[in-house]
Amino acid sequence: DAGVIQSPRHEVTEMGQEVTLRCKPISGHDYLFWYRQTMMRGLELLIYFNNNVPIDDSGMPEDRFSAKMPNASFSTLKIQPSEPRDSAVYFCASVDRGSGNTIYFGEGSWLTVV
């Protein structure tokens, strides 16, 4: 398997624009996580899905953030409108809880909002 695939790898956008981050989890994995990483706040869990259903979105910082998982092989994290404080690395990760607890991370989407 190719691992967790995220796109775009890097994005620079202007404040107020909509940003959509995409993730393809590892096939067969039943959990998908979106994390945000910054120097100040560390690795924060934003939302996670189990079998495509959102289970806990308490980490989503504001209504400007939304996430969907329309099927087992695709998820999006959307920020609308974006703000400079949203600049961070956004990681998508997946795990097959039935096989163990190893979480596999994508390479991250590096977002800069100017």
Place this chain on the structure above:
Amino acid sequence: GQSLEQPSEVTAVEGAIVQINCTYQTSGFYGLSWYQQHDGGAPTFLSYNALDGLEETGRFSSFLSRSDSYGYLLLQELQMKDSASYFCAVEDAGKSTFGDGTTLTVKP
């Protein structure tokens, strides 16, 4: 909710042994994981403890005491390539919450 505490920085020399501690307070607990992250990279899995005791994987070992809500990662025979950030993470009914990470610097 969950809260995890680990030291922010640790420095050691090549060939030495270093221990990175993690204490946690959680509403639920299934196990404790450890991840390594190099600058600019993604976190990668190192180990997982669900039961009390020591788990050994090569130069790395991880320990858990559920009664003390405490665990540690032990790195032996340190190499320069071990310079990275190390995160403990609490696993709870599907949810994984990470600590703030410990930056390990290995010096020659």
